Amino acid sequence: MEKFVYSFDEGSKEMKNLLGGKGANLAEMTKIGLPVPFGFTVTTAACTRYYDEGKQIGEDIIADIYSKLADLEVRSGKKFGSVENPLLVSVRSGAVFSMPGMMDTILNLGLNDDTVVGLATLTDNPRFAYDSYRRFIQMFGDVVLEVHKAKFDAIFEAKKHEKGVAYDVELKTEDLKEIIAAYKQLVKAEMGKDFPQDPKDQLMESIKAVFRSWNNDRAILYRKLNGIPSNLGTAVNVQSMVFGNMGDTSGTGVAFTRSPVNGEKKIFGEFLVNAQGEDVVAGIRTPQPIEEMAIAFPEVYKEFIRIAELLEKHYTDMQDMEFTVERNKLFMLQTRNGKRTAGAAVKLAVDMEKEGLIDKMTAVTRLEPAQIDQLLHPKFDEAELKKAVVLTKGLPASPGAASGKIYFTAADAVAAEAQGEKAILVRKETSPEDLAGMVVAEGILTARGGMTSHAAVVARGMGKCCVSGCSEISVNEDEKIMLVAGKSFTEGDFISLDGTAGVVYEGLIDTVPPALSGDFETIMVWADEIRTLKIRTNADNPHDAQQAVEFGAEGIGLCRTEHMFFEEERISNVRRMIVADTEEERREALALLLPYQKEDFKGIFEAMGARPVTIRLLDPPLHEFLPHTEEEIKELAETINIPYEKLSRRVSELHEFNPMLGHRGCRLAITYPEIAEMQAEAIIMAAIELKREKNMDVVPEIMIPLVGLAKELSFVKKTVLDTIQRIFDREKTTVTYMVGTMIEIPRACVVADDIAKDAEFFSFGTNDLTQMTFGFSRDDTGNIIREYRDLLIFEEDPFQTLDQVGVGQLMKMAVEKGRSTRPNIKLGICGEHGGDPRTIEFCHNIGLNYVSCSPFRVPIARLAAAQAVAKAAKK
Ligand code: PEP
Ligand code: MG
DSSP states (O other): OOOOEEEGGGOOGGGHHHHHHHHHHHHHHHHTTOOOOOEEEEOHHHHHHHHHTTSOOOHHHHHHHHHHHHHHHHHHTOBTTOSSSBOOEEEEEEESSOOTTTSOEEEEETOOTTHHHHHHHHHTOHHHHHHHHHHHHHHHHHHTSOOOHHHHHHHHHHHHHHHTOSSGGGOOHHHHHHHHHHHHHHHHHHHSSOOOOOHHHHHHHHHHHHHHHTTSHHHHHHHHHHTOOTTSOEEEEEEEOOOSOSSTTOEEEEEESSOTTTOOSSOEEEEEESOOHHHHHHTSSOOEEGGGHHHHSHHHHHHHHHHHHHHHHHHTSOEEEEEEEETTEEEEEEEEEOOOOHHHHHHHHHHHHHTTSSOHHHHGGGSOTTHHHHHHSOEEOHHHHHHOOEEEEOEEEEOSEEEEEEESSHHHHHHHHHTTOOEEEEESSOOGGGHHHHHHOSEEEESSOOTTSHHHHHHHHHTOEEEEOOTTOEEETTTTEEEETTEEEETTOEEEEETTTTEEEESOOOEEOOOOOHHHHHHHHHHHHHOOSEEEEEOSSHHHHHHHHHTTOOSEEEEETHHHHTSHHHHHHHHHHHHOSSHHHHHHHHHHHHHHHHHHHHHHHHHHTTSOEEEEOOOSOGGGGSOOSHHHHHHHHHHTTOOHHHHHHHHHHHOOSSGGGSSOTHHHHHHOHHHHHHHHHHHHHHHHHHHHHHOOOOOEEEEEOSOOSHHHHHHHHHHHHHHHHHHHHHHTOOOOOEEEEEEOSHHHHHTHHHHHTTOSEEEEOHHHHHHHHHTOOTTTOHHHHHHHHHTTSOSSOTTTSOOTTTHHHHHHHHHHHHHHHOTTOEEEEOSGGGGOHHHHHHHHHTTOSEEEEOGGGHHHHHHHHHHHHHHHHHO
8 A cells, every 4th residue: 555654764865756855854864863853754645646636635644644643642752632741743845856935834733722731831931832822823824724924923013012022032921822812813803713723633734735835826936937847746744843942042043064155165054042943034033143053052053063064974965954952952853955056056066076075977966057057147236136126027038137228129239339338129029130239239138939039049149148028018119119017118228137037127237247166167077078968059150159169069060051141241142042033043143142151161160170060051931031111122122223013022922921831941942952052062162172271171061951851851962962073073172071951840750760861960950840749839939838837738848948758759769760771870959959958868868969059058068968977877
């Protein structure tokens, strides 16, 4: 029979999934002989059953709880509900992943109008007994009965005021009794019945309340922000009470074995004399620094330091501990691996490796990949941030902090920057034409678009702060006005963006530069030694490529050639090519583009040195390069000297209802082979010229996008190979190159064995693959995805973190099939997911050779790839 309740001496730290973090660690501390008040844990599985059975605790579980309670009575020599010798317990939540302060706790349970009298007599301390009872009614009232906490606080404050005292400890027994009477009256008025007196009812109702608190708003939000699955449930710990509020020889505290702020090796914490647990956190009285405990409780302090050191060695990690001192005796109530800033995480990991506490493989797991962002981007000054006004929230599209003046067009942002202004580019959404504005902007804010929208992808590529998809903002770019939070903002008004959290603030907020330590470098070197995945970058210009190499990129996994088409001097030739009526005209325009493309590729190859570079042939539908409004069409007609009517007709001919599924990718190269010819020539000539001029051996990887049929690939490949052969003949030389394909259409995964016959490499385009597997448009579904996440239909945005059970299975199939016909095929990923740590772990496990991500995510990917090895080794 499944066991749903475990005594503390039946568990261990390995049983976190069942007992929750707190329960498992209480059991572990019991096991290694530390002073832990005895108790038992109701498992997370019981919580899951509670929800499955319509928020009821099953009879069998209730029976188990009572049996463990009886056991606790025997062990403590006290009795639940007894007046002579009452057993009191705490009831505390404890999930698998710690969610500090998100769920509920009830202390002093078991008190009622009778047992409180018994407790007073037994301890000869009536003040303590009534203080405990008032605390219990308040917590139980708030958490279980859901009477608003503020109503209890009001009664308590009124009494303090009436008595002319500043602190709770100054209230006398009689005052506390009056407070208790008032609390009970409040409960009766709110609930229509008396405060429950039966301790067993109190216990069952409290356990249910803790289960319920798994789904309170703040717990749901916390899980969402931290990627914790919503179906894990919480365990409940029932533990006999020890009392920190028994007078001046008692107290309670919280401490970390080392600093969670900067990692310094020094005990870090606070304690309060004559207080119970929640007082420290609630800030009712100002706690004292932990070191002062050495004066107040010298013996206890010595013992505490001994235990802290022992726990850190035992867990081989920095511990966050809660303890209580009852009449000069120390009790441990909790220990867990402490949360820490990125800076502290780095120092702790390196220090502990040097101390011999952990090995390098473990050290690289001690820094959250997402925390690396904190280390690389400027941050807002914490104190300033607290004072700032939040306007709205959007998607945390690209991390960092930015403050500046609002500009609504790329041109305005460019002009402002030239004047020395700091610009925030605010757009409904961005397009490649906004690039110049994005380059000069401090940050980018868009009303529409998801995590793979243009703004998000490009901003991440630049390492630029971006908040996208702020649906509460209305942007009128023509009138240069933005409406949000009932306020209107015009050009030149100040706003600030937190791209790490996706928050938009009013006004200017000061930023501080990142502080990079040598320890960070050390961790990254260790990560490189451990990982087996190669890390490439998505870059389409020498500057980004260079930046990525500095961050440790080992190649380019995706160079999107279309991004080069927008540059000032070439866009008109691109447009000339698109509007051409005949192949001949098209070839003329392409010939004008060829030298530019070749120079681009030379620049990128040079920046990458001997590292591999994958260049993708033109992908987006042609109309994206054309003007749309009448005015713009007129202007262009004049520039490229063709009749307005002709251009206008061509623009409408190219119009597509669903361009994402239209004339793009390899379909362009099939219908206009001359485009692929020009690009192949530019790539190969760049390699040949570098060989001649600099003696460089570049091995270009030519990538054909959006292939769904093996025949599409063989068709385009033939065009590319024929072109290359012509060049080799003409130039009387050769270079090594590869031809491969993107795998980004579900059908391509299914027929990957066939496709691999012609592909020397596969690169998973998981942006399109996700879009087409779900049938969710990349650009239009930001709001739907947000709602799906609220409703828990999606745990994650599938455009950010790979949907492993759906899209991931298609990838797995493609890997297996691809290798079946070409065993040494090179496999990588270049969709946005390539920089996501969980996706990277998946890619490691299905045997890809590399992941490719934007330059600023390269360090994250290096670390995540090492962690994937560490995790696999653990299993
Ligand atoms: C993809 O689809 O995942 C991809 C990398 O290509 P793009 O984002 O340019 O469509
Ligand atoms: Mg794609």
